[in-house]
Amino acid sequence: MPKDSLDDLNSRLKAFAQTRNWEQFHNPKNLTMAMIAECAELVEHFQWLTPEQSMNLTQEKHDEVTLEMADILIYLIRCAERLDIDLIGAVERKIAINEARYPVEKVFGDARRASEYED
Template sequence: MMSRFAEIAAKIRTFRDERDWARFHNPKDMAIAISLESGELLEHFLWKDSTEVEARIRSHRSEITDEIADIAIYLTELADNLGIDLFDAMEEKLGKNALKYPVSLARGSAKKYTEL
C-alpha cells in the first residue's frame, strides 16, 4: 500500500507532466522557487509584532496555509527529482542535530543554537 506521502509525490509528478513542465523544473530553478515561496510566507508577517502576527494568522489562515503548501509541494518534487527520500533525510538530519545541539548544552541556555 502506498503511503500518503508517496501518493502526493505521485500526484505532483502527474500534475507537472500533464503540463509538460519538467523541462522548467531543473534543480536550480526549483531551489529559486522554494526560496520565493518562502518569501511569500514571510511577507504575511512583515512589519508585524507578535500580537499582529497572531491576528494575521487568524485573518489569513487560508492564504498562509496555501503558502506553506506551495513550499511543501516544490520541496517534495525537488526531493523526488533528486531521488531523495524526504522522510529518511529528515530523520537523518534530526539525528545530526541531536549530536550538534546536545540537550545538556542547549537547554536553559539564553542563547539560541546558532550561537552554541
C-alpha cells in the same frame, strides 16, 4: 506526515506536471528558485507583525499563509523527486545530527547557534 502520504503527494504532483508537459521546467535550479520566491511570499505575511501577532492570525491571513506553505512544500517535494532524495529519511538523519549537536543538558532554554556554545 506518514511516508505514504508524502509518496502520494509526490505521485500527484509528478502526474500534474507530466500531464501539462512541465517536467522540462522542473529541474532542481528552477524548483529551488520557485521555492525561495514562495518562502519570501510567506515571510511577507509576518514581516511587520510582533511575535504575539504572528501567533494569532486572522482567518483570512491564516488561509493565505496556509497556501504559501503548500506552495513551498510542493516545490520541495518536486525538487526531492528530481534529485532522488528521500525527504523522510533526510529529516530523520537531520534530527539525529541536531540531537547530537544540541544536547538538552547544554542548550536547554538557549537558542544560540551550535558554534556559539563553549565546549
